[in-house]
Amino acid sequence: MFTGLIEEIGTMRRIYRKGEAMILHIDASTIMNDVQLGDSIAVNGVCLTVVAFDKTSFSVDVMPQTFRHTNLKLLQSGSKVNLERAMRANGRFGGHIVQGHVDGTGTILGRSEDANAVVFEIRPDQESVFKYMISQGSVTLDGISLTLIQVDQEAGTFAVSIIPHTLAQTVLQQKESGATINIECDVLGKYVDHLLHFRSQDHSGKQASRMTAQFLADNGFI
Template identity: 65%
Template sequence: MFTGLIEEMGVLRAVQRRGEAMILTISASKVLADVKLGDSISVNGVCLTVVEFDRYSFSVDVMPETYRLTNLHSIPSGSALNLERAMMAGGRFGGHLVQGHVDGTGTIKERSTQANAIVFTVEPNDVQIMRHVVQQGSITLDGISLTVVSADRESGHFTVSIIPHTLRETVLQNKHPGHTLNIECDILGKYVDHLLSMRDTQPAKQSGGLTESILRDNGFM
């Protein structure tokens, strides 16, 4: 679990490809301070597992499902990457609940300036993602916890507003129209939508209260 507050920008040093499988080697500093094999690190919003590390870099495996759903396969060596370690219990929770399980990618359609803010207009490559994009709700773009400013389902795009600090400290500084972003919608909204859809499609059952089997059947256990 992550919060969407980027700790540092690393650099993609090497990419090993075998079909739709990859091994990425990323140089970093802060996230390596207490790293262990098997740790989870969010890389541009994608939860990946550390399989090797040294004092200056770490390596992660990318499996075919992640290859297909994210933009990691199109990022060239030398590119900056947003990095965040998994959150620790007891720490400050400044963003929102982020799993690092990307729903899909989106394309930046417009980047503009409004006073001290930079506004990005993003069009998901899968229009179904808009179902879970809520105005004033939370969304994660390349691992960054952001607030949705507007969501237009008819045109199939949404906007987010970035403060200068966020722009400087993340890969958004290098993102312009035509670039892609990894999108993760708010997990709470996805669970609510799932439960409502299950209610609408399953035959009515006699109410017996909340049970362990109901929680398990609906993905909470």
Template identity: 60%
Template sequence: MFTGLIEEIGTMRSIRQKGEALMLTLEASKVLEGVRLGDSIAVNGVCLTVTAYDSRSFTVDVVPQTYRHTNLRQLQVGDPVNLERAMQAGGRFGGHIVQGHVDGCGVIVSRRAEGNAVIFHIEPQQERLLRHIIPQGSVTLDGISLTVAVAGAHSFQVSIIPHTLEATALQWKQAGDTINIETDIIGKYVEHLLSRGHQGQQAQGHRTDRLTTDFLAEHGFL
């Protein structure tokens, strides 16, 4: 589990590829403090397992499922990446609940200055992601916990403060670049549970086109 607060910007040292499988070695410093084999580190928002490390770098494997659904396949040697260690129990929860399970990718349509902020306009490559993106809700972009400023029919916008831009690899992102998107876990779970409840009612021949007091009572809301 992560918070979406990036701890440092790492650098891609080497990439070994076999089909849709990758072995990545990344230079880092802070996230290596106390690291052990099997620890989880989010790389551009993707939860990966440390398989080897030394005093200056760590290595992770990327399986085909992750390769196909994230922007890790586009990384090149020398690229900067956002890094965050898994959250410790009892630590400060400064961002929001981030699993490191990327839902899909988006394309940066534009970036523009607005006062002391920079507005990033994002269009998801999978339109289904938009149903979990709401105004002032939480979204994770390349592992960064952000607040949705504008939610449109086909895209959304986030407003980046100077500190976040300076402390993450987002500073190098430009229009046309791809970015990992993880939508809010709470919204996904609520939708899934309600959907399963509706399916169960349909199987029993009940109407499911609207919420009723019986439905709310049955599922513990009343």
């Protein structure tokens, strides 16, 4: 689990690609002081496993599923990436619950200044993500925990506002119109949606809803 607070910007050293599988070798500094084999590191918001490391870099495997559904396939040697180690159990929870399980990608339509902030307008590739988005709710973009300031499902866009510190400390500083960005929706919304639409087989073999007043009471909702 991650918090969406980026620890540093890493640099792609080498990329080995075979079809839709990749091995990424990433230069880093801050996060290398306690890296171990098998550790989870979010790379542009994608939870990946450390398979090798030295004092200044680490390597991770990217499987076809991840290749197809994230912007990692667009990386090249020299590309910059957001990095965050998995959250410690005794650490501060400064962002929101981020799993590192990307729901899809989106395209940046534009960025504009709003006083000391920069507003990014984004069109997700999958309309289904809107059911997990609400104004003032949380969303993760390239691994960054952000607040939605506008959600317009009819127009097919949403917007976030970035403070100068976040812009300077993440790869968003390099993202312009047309860039592809990873999107992870709030996991709490996903579980609520699943619970509300949960179905099970009744005695007749038909799909029957388990969402009853008794079910809600038994599970502490009412």
